[in-house]
Amino acid sequence: MGEREEILGLSPTEFAPHLLGAHVSSYIDEQLVVIRITEVEAYAGAQDPGSHAYRGKTKRNAALFGPPGTAYIYFTYGMHHCANVVCGHNGIASAALMRAGEVIIGEEIVRARRSQPLTPKHLLLSGPARLAQGLGLTLELNGASYRKGVAQGPGDSLGLEHLATTPLPHSTGPRTGVAGIGGTEAYPYRYWLVGEPSVSKYRRAAPRKPRAERD
């Protein structure tokens, strides 16, 4: 078994740190976007009250039950998409939600998709729905698989490479948006790279005054 398969086969809490720093790509509408993942959350399937799979398999979450390397993309709040990488053993419904990243290739495309021509670069993909929108991910690609290497185009629209052999230095903490459910708040299922400005909860130690525009 190759290293990629081994990492993808890990349990979600083991897999999530390996996804930090990995490159995820999409090739949609003849446009290539490559990003580097900086923040993720682990979801542990049927045993996890915070997981969409907690109450069993439904039409919506079916992709979660697919083989490792499957994309689980869901639509929520009537307007947003969020994207996961399915990991673990086939049928366990475990996955890692990609919560933030930084653009490596295709910044112009990301800005156009997000209708944010001016927003600071580090905020472009800061948040799961922003990340999914920047990559152009919709339900059309739910259930597709992340190919090894870079996305190629129709039939191979998604790519996942550079999974960390040894996880990069990172921090952990409680997941966002699922607090209060069965005490899952106590579990550090959220992982982020240290010192990355694109990580949503990261705040600069010394905020600048409004008028003091530097650089």
Place this chain on the structure above:
DNA sequence: ATGTTGATCTTCT
């Protein structure tokens, strides 16, 4: 800088 709220739709109770 922080708090509140509208937008908008699928799934499950």
Place this chain on the structure above:
DNA sequence: GAAGATCAACATC
């Protein structure tokens, strides 16, 4: 009928 793995605009300090 309500809540949801959210975001951005707006209000207020």
